[in-house]
Amino acid sequence: MASIHQHVFLSSLVLLFSLALPDPCLATTRKLSALVEQPPLVLKYHNGPLLKGNITINLVWYGKFSPTQRSIIVDFLYSLGSSAKSNPPPSVSSWWRTTESYRGGPCSVVVGNQILDDKYSLGKSLKFHQIVALASKAGIKNNAINVVLTSADVAVDGFCMSRCGTHGSGQTKRNKFAYAWVGNSMSQCPGQCAWPFHQPIYGPQTPALVSPNGDVGVDGMIINLATVLAGTVTNPFKNGYFQGTADAPLEAVSACTGVFGKGAYPGYPGKVLVDKTTGASYNAFGVKGRKYLLPAMWDPKTSTCKTLV
Numbered sequence: 507m508a509s510i511h512q513h514v515f516l517s518s519l520v521l522l523f524s525l526a527l528p529d530p531c532l533a534t535t536r537k538l539s540a541l542v543e544q545p546p547l548v549l550k551y552h553n554g555p556l557l558k559g560n561i562t563i564n565l566v567w568y569g570k571f572s573p574t575q576r577s578i579i580v581d582f583l584y585s586l587g588s589s590a591k592s593n594p595p596p597s598v599s600s601w602w603r604t605t606e607s608y609r610g611g612p613c614s615v616v617v618g619n620q621i622l623d624d625k626y627s628l629g630k631s632l633k634f635h636q637i638v639a640l641a642s643k644a645g646i647k648n649n650a651i652n653v654v655l656t657s658a659d660v661a662v663d664g665f666c667m668s669r670c671g672t673h674g675s676g677q678t679k680r681n682k683f684a685y686a687w688v689g690n691s692m693s694q695c696p697g698q699c700a701w702p703f704h705q706p707i708y709g710p711q712t713p714a715l716v717s718p719n720g721d722v723g724v725d726g727m728i729i730n731l732a733t734v735l736a737g738t739v740t741n742p743f744k745n746g747y748f749q750g751t752a753d754a755p756l757e758a759v760s761a762c763t764g765v766f767g768k769g770a771y772p773g774y775p776g777k778v779l780v781d782k783t784t785g786a787s788y789n790a791f792g793v794k795g796r797k798y799l800l801p802a803m804w805d806p807k808t809s810t811c812k813t814l815v
Contacts, residue, residue, distance in 0.1 A: 554745025556610025569657025585792030692723025700726025
């Protein structure tokens with residue numbers, strides 16, 4: 507029976523934008539609090555096992571994904587494990603290496619099995635136990651993460667309402683396995699799960715950034731996939747690194763929600779790089795000349811949200 511560990515970071519995003527709404531009554535309080543040094547952000551280690559070493563990421567594509575959409579995501583996964591020398595800085599692989607600072611130590615990533623379920627074998631409206639069942643179809647092996655990716659026309663229980671992606675662990679008779687899920691929000695809630703490439707539902711309506719790969723839904727998926735993968739390796743079984751409760755934790759990336767570059771504040775992702783030709787925003791280079799926008803990750807060495815730019 508699967509043990510569902512729901513990684514919720516949408517609520518953090520909603521809070522982020524709600525905090526950005528002006529309240530004249532709090533002006534004096536904010537000025538005073540700015541004079542008080544804030545305590546460092548700390549994710550407590552709960553003494554559980556972390557994923558480390560050679561990690562295989564197996565993919566289950568559920569629904570309709572074009573070859574271009576699949577290549578954007580697969581290239582991102584390959585970028586996690588690519589040599590820093592093969593890509594100009596800042597690179598996706600240097601972002602991923604922040605996970606080495608956690609007690610699990612270094613972990614390299616390779617892409618394993620890929621299953622295409624473009625016939626919607628379980629329909630277009632999924633309960634969460636069905637996500638776990640789909641994840642198990644990718645094979646149960648040690649040191650693997652089975653990732654389910656749902657297309658824009660697939661509704662998943664809790665999607666948009668409480669989460670943009672999640673990770674957890676399942677159990678078979680012989681093995682325990684880690685899984686993750688991310689959905690394409692383009693037709694359902696891009697203002698919630700594809701920000702900053704779409705104007706948010708809440709908070710200041712600043713102009714949306716141009717997505718680096720020309721697909722708002724998929725570039726939004728990259729942000730959420732990066733979030734759940736970092737959470738999976740640093741807190742795979744609900745007893746790794748997190749802040750808060752085990753059922754609704756703030757993890758390696760979700761603790762830094764909304765931060766993509768230096769100077770970020772609620773409603774503003776921070777200063778990032780901009781392609782002079784296309785106007786696309788990004789902060790990391792990947793394989794094949796790909797550009798990606800990756801969220802900040804909590805760095806145990808400094809107890810801060812680390813950005814690439």
